[in-house]
Amino acid sequence: MNPSLLVVEDDEVMCKTIAEVFEKKGLRVLSAKNGEDAIIYLTREIIDLALIDFRLPGMNGLTLLKAIKEMDDGIMVIVMTAYPEVKMAISAMKAGAYDYINKPFELEELKLLIDKALEIQKMKFDILRLQRIKCEEDYFGEMIGTGxxxxxxxxxxxxxxxxxxxxxxxxxxxxxxxxxxxxxxxxxxxxxxxxxxxxxxxxxxxxxxxxxxxxxxxxxxxxxxxxxxxxxxxxxxxxxxxxxxxxxxxxxxxxxxxxxxxxxxxxxxxxxxxxxxxxxxxxxxxxxxxxxxxxxxxxxxxxxxxxxxxxVPPLRERREDIIHIVDALIKNYNKLFGKNIKGLSDDAMSLLYNYPWPGNIRELKNVIERACILSGSDIILPSHLPEELRNTEKKNLKGAEINRDLKSLQDVERNHIIRILGEVEGNKSSAAKILGISRLTLREKMKKYGIEESA
Ligand SMILES: Nc1ncnc2c1ncn2[C@@H]1O[C@H](COP(=O)(O)OP(=O)(O)OP(=O)(O)O)[C@@H](O)[C@H]1O
Ligand SMILES: [Mg+2]
Missing domain, CATH: 3.40.50.300 (P-loop containing nucleotide triphosphate hydrolases)
Incomplete structure (x- = not known):
């Protein structure tokens, strides 16, 4: 959009001349005869520059200037003063005017002043935009998770x-x-x-x-x-x-x-x-x-x-994210399939939560897509989930029994430490962190169980 200039001047001829000159230069010019009208414009329009006469009927230029700055500090204001009013010009600058120009002036002089003001404004705008880009949130795209x-x-x-x-x-x-x-x-x-x-x-x-x-x-x-x-x-x-x-x-x-x-x-x-x-x-x-x-x-x-x-950890190691990912997926599929599914029943959710997800988020996506298609109501039930999810709970129980029969707690601890060490390629700090123990404790346990340094 072209920059806009608000001219506040009670001398109609002057107002018209200025408007003509700057409209020709491609600016959107709005004219007001007094401060009160100017304020109305300011509440309705986006103004980039304001050129205001110091002596106005009713509200004077200085009051208007202060009002403008309060409404939108980004508007650049140029004040027109009569020659003997140097003091007023100074108080205008103090109140935040960008510059002033003494009447009578050549139009060329005003053009230069306004060109420069627009240029500065554009620079300020660019800087703001860059800052905003810099402050913008870090980008994670479709990645969902809070745990x-x-x-x-x-x-x-x-x-x-x-x-x-x-x-x-x-x-x-x-x-x-x-x-x-x-x-x-x-x-x-x-x-x-x-x-x-x-x-x-x-x-x-x-x-x-x-x-x-x-x-x-x-x-x-x-x-x-x-x-x-x-x-x-x-x-x-x-x-x-x-x-x-x-x-x-x-x-x-x-x-x-x-x-x-x-x-x-x-x-x-x-x-x-x-x-x-x-x-x-x-x-x-x-x-x-x-x-x-x-x-x-x-x-x-x-x-x-x-x-x-x-x-990148497998989904079963961050089960706390499942519910958030599922929420987002359901919203998506609702849009895609024109459905209004609100969520999963508690028992269906618990099946999702307990399943080991060998295919991770891709598999979760497929499961939810299928369930959204199958569900005839606004809720996803266990019957809408694939067979293998419904069987997990039984299998888990069986596995636990076998473990209890065959292994002592110490065996389980030893095997677990070896497994974790293997996964982090022997890095003891990482292993200790995953296991939730100190490096020292890890070293003691490795010694106790005779686990080699290179395991
Ligand atoms: N954190 C997440 N939140 C939401 N969706 C995710 C997330 N991570 C992955 N996905 C989705 O899961 C699917 C699989 O992701 P992606 O293709 O990046 O996996 P991958 O690790 O490259 O798998 P592969 O090894 O098979 O190539 C994609 O559809 C992706 O959009
Ligand atoms: Mg891939």
Missing amino acids: SVFNELKGFILKVAKAPKTPILIQGESGVGKELVANAIHQNSDRAGKPFLKVNCSAIPDTLLEAELFGYEKGAFTDAKQSRKGLFELSDGGTLFLDEIGDMKPHIQPKILRVIEYQNFRKIGGNRDIQVDVRIITATNRDLKTMVEKGLFREDLYYRLKVMTIN
Whole structure:
């Protein structure tokens, strides 16, 4: 919208002349004969600039100026005074006027003054907008969750997002939200305005994957009729997300390592190094460490990637979020299917809560979608949930019995410690944190149970 100028002047000729001049310059000009009329405009319109005469019938210019500043401090006010009124001009400046102009004046002089005021106002507006963008909430997109596990994940995302180039490895079971995490890292980083490109390394045959990533020169192979940019070049300045990195064929892996180390690569068939500035995020639901041991994944790349690892916890380790995610999903599906489902019955909810969710949030989404379709009323009942959810409770009970029969509490504790140590790759601080005991206690227990340091 064009900037607007409010002229408050009781001399009609003067008022008209000013209006004509500035309308020609593209401003939206509003004219008022006195302060009272001006106030009415101010309550109804968005005003950027006000040009007010000091001497007005009724409310004087200074009072009007103060009223304007009180109503909207962002309006820039220029006061017109007669030559001998220097003192008044000073009090106007003190009351927050942007500037003043002495009558009589040349229109050119007024034009310059108003141009400058508009320019300053635009700058102020830009700064405000930038500040607002900066203060805007951190970005987590579709990610829902409120529990402490989820909050810890969010905090970690924000931290790694700030490291400008460090590659990040996102690990987690299938369906936990690794892709959303990758997106959140990009959006919360300084690269947010730049490209965020993704490629699924398992979905593309490996010859194509190489061309996709690095691009090719004309004539590099039979089908290369034209040279083409690859994803590394296209995401320059931004982030490239290599999903399912565990499925990347070994011969491409060293090339990825090179981009990470030196930020350069060559196109297929090219003889020139291309320099890029790309943050690489990788994700996998495979156990890369085991893959390395079996020779299926390059050790050097693994060590480079795992420097900054985010483990996205499975849904069963943050059951407190289930209810919030379900709420959001139901709202969505209501819209999609034109339904009005209010929620789940208590027993249906408890089935959701007790199920181990091997397919994590993706599975939860499917279950809720299906239930929303099946439910004929405004509530989801156990009968709308799949068989395997309804069986969980029985299975859990059985499992507990077997454990009680075969294992002592100490056995269970020992096994649990070994399991956790394995999951955090032997990092005792992390293990202690997960187990809710101090490092010292953990060390004592490891000694007691004869658990090796490297377990
Ligand atoms: N915290 C969350 N809140 C709401 N929806 C989520 C959340 N996390 C994941 N989802 C949804 O769950 C589904 C699976 O997420 P995503 O594709 O990111 O998982 P993934 O870990 O990449 O899975 P995979 O290993 O199978 O590729 C998506 O539809 C996503 O929108
Ligand atoms: Mg994924």
